[in-house]
Amino acid sequence: MAKKKAEKKAEVTTEAPKEEKRRKRPGPANRRPSSKRHAENLTKVDKKKRYALDEAISILQDCKKTKFDETVEVSMKLGIDPRKSDQLVRGSVSLPKGTGKSVTILVFAEGDIAKQAEEAGADYVGSSEYADKIQKEGWLDFDMVIAHPSMMRHVGKLGKILGPKGKMPSPKSGTVTPNVGQAVKEFKAGKVEFRSDSGGNVLAPLGRLSFASEDLVANATAFIEHIRNIRPSTAKGTYMEKVCISSSMGPGLMIDTGK
Incomplete structure (x- = not known):
């Protein structure tokens, strides 16, 4: 029993210095210069x-x-x-x-309106296929969403995903609009x-x-x-x-x- 206790004690004493060494290890090399720069700016x-x-x-x-x-x-x-x-x-x-x-824009539109969005410079244009991609794959490789009002049947169900990310389109912000092409041009500009x-x-x-x-x-x-x-x-x-x-x-x- 005494031997086992001695072995356990030895294990503790050999581990402690390693922990202490980790605590003293310096951070990234750029941390100190960065804080100096910030202090000078202040x-x-x-x-x-x-x-x-x-x-x-x-x-x-x-x-x-x-x-x-x-x-x-x-x-x-x-x-x-x-x-x-x-x-x-x-x-x-x-x-x-x-x-x-540079702003990456996803547009929900169909037909001629979708074509207008593409001509205006939208990065992604579609309807239900993009709604499914967002819901099923968690795809969010865009900065904002613009939607034609007729597409809200697809976009509305994405509120819980897009809302917390600040990407849910809204009439108040001009991102739910019948003038999709013009909206794309304005946000790109x-x-x-x-x-x-x-x-x-x-x-x-x-x-x-x-x-x-x-x-x-x-x-x-x-x-x-x-x-x-x-x-x-x-x-x-x-x-x-x-x-x-x-x-x-x-x-x-x-x-x-x-x-």
């Missing part, structure tokens, strides 16, 4: 200040950059009650300078969808960090003004509580909307 931002759009974008473009062309995004905290359906903010808006992103989440936040891409600063300002202005113009009539108090501009790996800057 020193350029005054967290208490609300910046003009052009100044905020200038600061983002002046920050130390990553190896990829980062996306510039806008996030907004709205003074709405997300629990009330009449206060949900949802739709789409065309950004005058585009997003710089830089039209973006948006929808308020459970916290009353709205997010949208504005373009690439490599864009000319005036182009990013134009896109940001168009988006902010559109959100301002569709304020729910039942929303009370301050509507645009916070507006923030950031890049994929950069700091966030609070924006002075002027109103």
Whole structure:
């Protein structure tokens, strides 16, 4: 018995140093430089200040950059009650300078309308065969869905799959429409969808960090003004509580909307 206990004790004492060694093992080589870059970028931002759009974008473009062309995004905290359906903010808006992103579009249409969608540049066009592919195979190799109203008999049953992914088409966002060809052209050219989440936040891409600063300002202005113009009539108090501009790996800057 004493010998067995000694052997067990030896096993414990030989395993412990291995665990300790694993805990001390350093992380990926790029982790430390990345945090240093981020820390340096944060020193350029005054967290208490609300910046003009052009100044905020200038600061983002002046920050130390990553190896990829980062996306510039806008996030907004709205003074709405997300629990009330009449206060949900949802739709789409065309950004005058585009997003710089290639969008993969699936269209549900048949006949001449399907042909129009193909001519407009849709990546996938069909009807029940794509609904089955999504349901049975979990296929989601597309960024968005546009559907002709007559196709909702196929699309409607995909709500539980597409909804959580933010890909379910809707008349409010212009993705359920009889003008399928025109919708494809607009979204390919830089039209973006948006929808308020459970916290009353709205997010949208504005373009690439490599864009000319005036182009990013134009896109940001168009988006902010559109959100301002569709304020729910039942929303009370301050509507645009916070507006923030950031890049994929950069700091966030609070924006002075002027109103």
